[in-house]
Amino acid sequence: MPTSLENQLVVAISSRALFDMSESHRIFVEEGVDAYCRYQIENEDEVLEPGVAFGLVKKLLALNKSRERTRVEVILLSRNSADTGLRVFNSIEHYQLDVTRAAFTNGESPYRYVPAFGAHLFLSSDPDDVVQALNRGYAAATILPGGAAMQEAGAAPEQxxxxxxxxxxxxxxxxxxxxxxxxxxxxxxxxxxxxxxxxxxxxxxxxxxxxxxxxxxxxxxxxxxxxxxxxxxxxxxxxxxxxxxxxxxxxxxxxxxxxxxxxxxxxxxxxxxxxxxxxxxxxxxxxxxxxxxxxxxxxxxxxxxxxx
Structure with a gap:
């Protein structure tokens, strides 16, 4: 029987929302695609720092611990190519995030894969991708730069x-x-x-x-x-x-x-x-x-x- 994500909470997230890719994005904007590709491949063994939505993803995946079935699936949707995306997956492995499914679109907007994966939510650092998803009826938000979530003293950190x-x-x-x-x-x-x-x-x-x-x-x-x-x-x-x-x-x-x-x-x-x-x-x-x-x-x- 084919694998299905039915009856799971599915969250799709871009690589720039999950990890801090500010330096590589700066190179992309200022020096172009070729320089960006070289930079990512040359640094593919260098672990990326957590991004704004990293803590959210860790807590989402923690909902699967000690459960008989998977309740949450996190999908990576990235404008990277498979080559430049290797650094992202290496970082995912380093942090032991249970993220195994991804779409690398090599510069094209990945929003079209939101319905294909059955995602309930799409988080991205690209406002255009987010608008495209929202216009088609899917929950989506642009992750803004800023501090990580601050837990109030006394709030359960795992919740x-x-x-x-x-x-x-x-x-x-x-x-x-x-x-x-x-x-x-x-x-x-x-x-x-x-x-x-x-x-x-x-x-x-x-x-x-x-x-x-x-x-x-x-x-x-x-x-x-x-x-x-x-x-x-x-x-x-x-x-x-x-x-x-x-x-x-x-x-x-x-x-x-x-x-x-x-x-x-x-x-x-x-x-x-x-x-x-x-x-x-x-x-x-x-x-x-x-x-x-x-x-x-x-x-x-x-x-x-x-x-x-």
Whole structure:
């Protein structure tokens, strides 16, 4: 019977999101493809330093430990060729990461392999690749440079903690469009009137559902995954969010309704391994505290999307 990734959480990640390839990327930009290839081959036995999403990947793969079946599969999607990608796989082996599947596309965008692998999430350092994946309905985020996730003292270091914004990430952006066209008062009236009408799902609904499926196998007290909704919404706009998640039958462990307060300190307090938000301003603040993925989707990113 053929091998299948069905019933697994599948995360696809680029080599620059997994490892620090800033020097090799600089050579590529400044000196061109040939110089980049020579550099990678000459240094293929030199181990790459961990990148922004390295800690996230380690915790994802740790979900497979002491389990009868594989629950998480991490796939490498890289613009490298097989030749230049050898250094990446050597680094994967050095860090003992259980990553065995990959697509090396030799300069072309690898996003087209997201559905082929059945990935629930695609993480990349290339915004164009991310936009292409999002435009086709797949959860994707651009990993921003910054410090690694900072665990709050007392938070279980082995527990995977993922935080999400709401509108245009977990949910569609229809409420955000009302806010931008009618202001806060119009937004509040609209959300109050539609409080019992579930929001449509956004690009990360499927990824959250896949996380929830793993959580459902564990007791709440010993669950290896903890999720949080961190939103600028406040009362009365909170009710529609709560009812939406209830209608989806998806569990969110913590919900922070900040009423416009900056999110970064709350993300650090939660101990997020990664945070996903559609608004660049929120991401720029958050990336100094936790690993952050910008989701270029929805009305806040129409200029970015139209240029892709």
């Amino acid at each position: 995977l903690r993922i935080a999400f914004d709401g509108d245009a990430v977990l949910f569609a952006d229809e409420a955000e469009r009302v806010f931008r066209s009618q202001g806060l008062d119009g937004f509040s009236v609209s959300e109050r009137e539609q409080a019992k009408q579930p929001l449509p799902g956004g690009p990360f609904k499927g990824f959250l559902a896949a996380l929830h499926a793993i959580q459902a196998e564990e007791s709440a007290e010993h669950c290896p995954i903890r999720t949080a909704l961190v939103t600028a919404r406040g009362a009365p706009a909170h009710e529609r969010v709560i009812r939406t998640l209830r209608s989806w039958e998806i569990r969110i462990d913590e919900a922070l309704f900040l009423g416009g307060l900056p999110k970064s300190e709350f993300l650090a307090a939660f101990g997020a391994d990664i945070f996903f938000d559609d608004q660049q301003g929120h991401c720029e603040l958050a990336r100094h505290h936790v690993a952050t993925g910008h989701v270029p989707h929805g009305v806040a990113n129409e200029n970015v999307i139209s240029q892709a």
